[in-house]
Amino acid sequence: MNIYDVSKRAGVSIATVSRVLNGNPNVSEKTRSKVHSVMDELGYTPNVFARGLGLGTMKTIGIMCSDSSDPYLANAIYYLEQQLRSNGYDSLLCCTGPSLENKRTYFELLLSKRVDAVILAGSKFVELIDKDNMYLIDAAKELPIMLVNGFLDAPGIYSTVCNDYEAMYHVACRLIESGKKHILYLYTSHSYSGLNKVEGYKNALSDHDIPVRREYIHQCAKSLTDSRKLMEELADSGLCFDAVMTSDDSLAVGAVKFACSRNISVPEELAIVGYNNSLLSYCTNPEISSVDTKVSQLCTTTVDTLMSVFAGGSVPSKTVIAADFIQKQTTNF
Amino acid sequence: MNIYDVSKRAGVSIATVSRVLNGNPNVSEKTRSKVHSVMDELGYTPNVFARGLGLGTMKTIGIMCSDSSDPYLANAIYYLEQQLRSNGYDSLLCCTGPSLENKRTYFELLLSKRVDAVILAGSKFVELIDKDNMYLIDAAKELPIMLVNGFLDAPGIYSTVCNDYEAMYHVACRLIESGKKHILYLYTSHSYSGLNKVEGYKNALSDHDIPVRREYIHQCAKSLTDSRKLMEELADSGLCFDAVMTSDDSLAVGAVKFACSRNISVPEELAIVGYNNSLLSYCTNPEISSVDTKVSQLCTTTVDTLMSVFAGGSVPSKTVIAADFIQKQTTNF
DNA sequence: TGTAGTTCTGTAAGCGCTTACAATCTATGG
DNA sequence: CCATAGATTGTAAGCGCTTACAGAACTACA
Numbered sequence: 001m002n003i004y005d006v007s008k009r010a011g012v013s014i015a016t017v018s019r020v021l022n023g024n025p026n027v028s029e030k031t032r033s034k035v036h037s038v039m040d041e042l043g044y045t046p047n048v049f050a051r052g053l054g055l056g057t058m059k060t061i062g063i064m065c066s067d068s069s070d071p072y073l074a075n076a077i078y079y080l081e082q083q084l085r086s087n088g089y090d091s092l093l094c095c096t097g098p099s100l101e102n103k104r105t106y107f108e109l110l111l112s113k114r115v116d117a118v119i120l121a122g123s124k125f126v127e128l129i130d131k132d133n134m135y136l137i138d139a140a141k142e143l144p145i146m147l148v149n150g151f152l153d154a155p156g157i158y159s160t161v162c163n164d165y166e167a168m169y170h171v172a173c174r175l176i177e178s179g180k181k182h183i184l185y186l187y188t189s190h191s192y193s194g195l196n197k198v199e200g201y202k203n204a205l206s207d208h209d210i211p212v213r214r215e216y217i218h219q220c221a222k223s224l225t226d227s228r229k230l231m232e233e234l235a236d237s238g239l240c241f242d243a244v245m246t247s248d249d250s251l252a253v254g255a256v257k258f259a260c261s262r263n264i265s266v267p268e269e270l271a272i273v274g275y276n277n278s279l280l281s282y283c284t285n286p287e288i289s290s291v292d293t294k295v296s297q298l299c300t301t302t303v304d305t306l307m308s309v310f311a312g313g314s315v316p317s318k319t320v321i322a323a324d325f326i327q328k329q330t331t332n333f
Numbered sequence: 334m335n336i337y338d339v340s341k342r343a344g345v346s347i348a349t350v351s352r353v354l355n356g357n358p359n360v361s362e363k364t365r366s367k368v369h370s371v372m373d374e375l376g377y378t379p380n381v382f383a384r385g386l387g388l389g390t391m392k393t394i395g396i397m398c399s400d401s402s403d404p405y406l407a408n409a410i411y412y413l414e415q416q417l418r419s420n421g422y423d424s425l426l427c428c429t430g431p432s433l434e435n436k437r438t439y440f441e442l443l444l445s446k447r448v449d450a451v452i453l454a455g456s457k458f459v460e461l462i463d464k465d466n467m468y469l470i471d472a473a474k475e476l477p478i479m480l481v482n483g484f485l486d487a488p489g490i491y492s493t494v495c496n497d498y499e500a501m502y503h504v505a506c507r508l509i510e511s512g513k514k515h516i517l518y519l520y521t522s523h524s525y526s527g528l529n530k531v532e533g534y535k536n537a538l539s540d541h542d543i544p545v546r547r548e549y550i551h552q553c554a555k556s557l558t559d560s561r562k563l564m565e566e567l568a569d570s571g572l573c574f575d576a577v578m579t580s581d582d583s584l585a586v587g588a589v590k591f592a593c594s595r596n597i598s599v600p601e602e603l604a605i606v607g608y609n610n611s612l613l614s615y616c617t618n619p620e621i622s623s624v625d626t627k628v629s630q631l632c633t634t635t636v637d638t639l640m641s642v643f644a645g646g647s648v649p650s651k652t653v654i655a656a657d658f659i660q661k662q663t664t665n666f
Numbered sequence: 667t668g669t670a671g672t673t674c675t676g677t678a679a680g681c682g683c684t685t686a687c688a689a690t691c692t693a694t695g696g
Numbered sequence: 697c698c699a700t701a702g703a704t705t706g707t708a709a710g711c712g713c714t715t716a717c718a719g720a721a722c723t724a725c726a
Contacts, residue, residue, distance in 0.1 A: 002682055013706045018684060028704060045445040049385030050682030053711045058382065060425075067411065071612065074407030078400065081428045085439075090446065092393075093426040095414045106418075112378045113423065224615050253616050260618045279404065282557050283586050283616035285593045335712055346676045351714060361674060383712030386681045 001044055010038040021046055052114065060090045061117050061306070062110030064103070066124035068095045070222075071278045072248075072295065076121045076148060079299035087307055089116070100127045107139070117144040117306055123191030125150055144309045146302050149293075151192045151318060158309065159318045160302040162293045164193045167323040168200030171245060171273055171291065174325075176208045178333035180243040180271055186230065186255075187247035188222040197247050197275070215239055220251055227254030228261075235262070242270060249274035249281045249290055256284045256330065272330035286329030293323050334377055343371040354379055385447065393423045394450050394639070395443030397436070399457035401428045403555075404611045405581075405628065409454045409481060412632035420640055422449070433460045440472070450477040450639055456524030458483055477642045479635050482626075484525045484651060491642065492651045493635040495626040497526045500656040501533030504578060504606055504624065507658075509541045511666035513576040513604055519563065519588075520580035521555040530580050530608070548572055553584055560587030561594075568595070575603060582607035582614045582623055589617045589663065605663035619662030626656050 003021075007014045012031060019027045020035040027035075038044075052058040061084050065073045081091050092115055094106040103125060110118050118139075120128070129136060129152045136145060140156030147159040175183055185201050187194055202212045218234070220227050227246065231254070234241070246252045252274030259266045266272060266286055274281045274290035281288035298321050308315045327333075336354075340347045345364060352360045353368040360368075371377075385391040394417050398406045414424050425448055427439040436458060443451050451472075453461070462469060462485045469478060473489030480492040508516055518534050520527055535545045551567070553560045560579065564587065567574070579585045585607030592599045599605060599619055607614045607623035614621035631654050641648045660666075 004682080014683080015685075015706060015708095016704085018682095019705090022684080024685095026704060031704080047386070047682050048446050049382050049389075049391065050711090051684080052382030053380070053386055053682080053713085054684040056382075056711080063426075068401065068414070069404070069408040069411040071402070071404055071407065074404065074410075075402040077407075077410075077426070078402040078428050081401070081426055082430075085427075090442075091426055093396075093410070093414055093424055094418075095411050097415075109423075113381050224612070257618065279557070280612065280616050283613050285590065285618055337712085347713080348676060348678095348715075349674085351712095352675090355714080357715095359674060364674080380712050383681090384714080386683085386712080387714040389681080 001042060002047065003044075006035065006038055006042060006044050009042065010035045056114070057116050058090075058114065059088060060092050060113070060115050061119060062092045062094065062113070062115035063119045063121055064094045064096055064106060064110070064125070065121040066096055066098060066103075068093070070122075071280060072276045073122050075278070075295045076299055079296050080119060080121060080148075080303060083300050083303035087303060098124070103128050104135070111139070111142070115143070116310070117146060119146040119148060119302060119306075120150060121148045123149045123189065123193045126189065126191045129192070144306060146306055148298055148302050149191075149193050153317060157317065158302075158305050158315060160298050160305065161193065161318065161320055162298065162323050163320050164293075164323070165196040165200040167291045167293075167325065168197045168245065169204045170200075171325055172201045172204030173208070174333045175243050175245070175271055175273070175331070176204065176210065178271075178331075181210070182239075182241040182243070183216065184231070184234070184239075184241040184244040185217045185246075186220045186227055186244060186251045187217075188220060188251065189247075190219075194247055201245055216241065222248055222250050224250055224253050224257070227251040228258045229254075231255060231258040232262075243267075243272070244270065245273045247275050249276050249278045249288060252288045252290065252330070253280050253284055256286070256288060266329070267331050271332075274330075277324075277326050281326075281328065289328045289331040290326055291323050292326050294321050297321050334375060335380065336377075339368065339371055339375060339377050342375065343368045389447070390449050391423075391447065392421060393425050393446070393448050394452060395425045395427065395446070395448035396452045396454055397427045397429055397439060397443070397458070398454040399429055399431060399436075401426070403455075404613060405609045406455050408611070408628045409632055412629050413452060413454060413481075413636060416633050416636035420636060431457070436461050437468070444472065444475070448476070449643070450479060452479040452481060452635060452639070453483060454481045456482045456522065456526045459522065459524045462525070477639060479639055481631055481635050482524075482526050486650060490650065491635075491638050491648060493631050493638065494526065494651065494653055495631065495656050496653050497529040497626075497656070498533040500624045500626075500658065501530045501578065502537045503533075504658055505534045505537030506541070507666045508576050508578070508604055508606070508664070509537065509543065511604075511664075514543070515574040515576070516549065517564070517567070517572075517574040517577040518550045518579075519553045519560055519577060519584045520550075521553060521584065522580075523552075527580055534578055549574065555581055555583050557583055557586045557590070560584035561590045562587075564588060564591040565595075576600075576605070577603065578606045580608050582609050582611045582621060585621045585623065585663070586613050586617055589619070589621060599662070600664050604665075607663075610657075610659050614659075614661065622661045622664040623659055624656050625659050627654050630654050 003014045007017045096103045096106050137154040145157045151159040205212050244255045255272045264270045274288040277290040277292035281290040336347045336350050340350045429436045429439050470487040478490045484492040538545050577588050588605045597603045607621040610623040610625035614623040
């Protein structure tokens, strides 16, 4: 069952069938509908390979994410996939895991599959983006690259990011203004957004004449237990803190666990702020106040931007989405 | 840059290059290495479309899931993707959402992309599988269909499932033997695994001479809040229960919230059991005892089975994975 | 050295589609 | 009624790869 069968049955040439298939306007209405009805009748589906061969593209976008089991990224993938599909694109998914080598390999793999663009979802592609940035910059000469929550200023690379700096600055200010003096800051990575977040925290402190002290800023693995352990160690070492801001909800869950186990009242003795407002932040008791980074908007915007790029429009290399602070039970201001 | 360039440079015909590309044994070692080195030198990558056209396949597996933002499915996708890739296959992802129509559309779409097989991940494909089962059965004549956590007995359809019945039976027995008398059962859907689970619960009760009463079995939306509300209503209506078993961790989270808000001690006054042992079950305080359905194993097995199918081996139409009960803080037996 | 059998390589015909270009209509005005 | 522009359709040449088949080169043995 191929284009020839359709053309024969419809009494037209294969070129005409192909034109109908591609919505070419140079086909009379009569012929078009005839061909359509024959296609329906025969249940014809064009062969994507032949089509890809001819067109050099297959309307497929590669999505790379470090770990789809992270609730935040899982959500992102969901929205990206939906939005791509509603624009007529498929998504080829790659979960790379943490290794840089894998990321490279999978990136190459996507290229070799002739995807029309690559979306790097999440901030876990720092090395790809930074240390070795000619890599992506070179690749971007061949096809558009979209960064979700990452930023690299180069032609062909487009970023959609959250206003992490402002969000964190704002939260820190409100914590301080509500009387908190010793705010712990826990983060998972030195990504683009990670750096902005901590900058927001630091500046809020400075702007309120609070010294930024290194003992209050700690990196921590993205897990429910590590942040808890870390806080226990810090508390045991005599560090005083009355609030903790985190770069990810999972760390905040650990903070809640820490508070529970030590009978520390939340938010009175310890305020806790999460980030991403993921499902996790709703599971704990008390529920974690968190920054909603608008994944859905972030992803929708990313895809919209990509479509504009395809359409040849002039497109800003960076789009910023405004986050929302969602007050729940671990803060009160 | 195509196969001709390589053939010219290597001084052989394109057929030979193609043979090298496909690992055809009828190529002398000398020629093979020559071609390989030229390919490296030129940085040649075969065009997947042309290849697909010739072969009629592109080593791509379609994965359908209802909602990748469900932590359980997100995990499944992750493992599936990993395992497929390590077998040299790509995955085309489709998040269908709940609508049956979408599921059909996306399934067709995957077929039209000429994927080599389709994996239906999760138990949310009941309608596709049951109500209209000739649909899948017919499709399975064309290509293998793999069900993760679903079952349909037909040629070309292969299932990997968890021993949900046994797992639930076992948990219920232990609850009963530890003194619980009024066990609530909350579930989300009437899927294959859903039915097995409730059957396990019922039989455990019967086998301990406890009447199975309808007031104790309730369907509930998969959300953190709905199960809580439901339990509040049930409690307020005067129903007595000292344990609650759920078909999904998210419902158990709601149960914990219910207990917290009413100051009911867990597990003494109310034991709570989750299902899937997902991240959520580790977030609450107390942490939720849950049934580990071994997603990783489930997915690995699914892919392995698929590879056996491709290899032409004789393959069981159903593989059962044994679940583990993970005792945490909401039960004590 | 000749020959049959093996191993290796090349030729050429697809795979199903797109599209530049040529050919054929159709409608319009003179 | 004819020329002409514009609309519509057809022809045929790719796109880059696979593979059946034919042919060349090599091997072993008499």
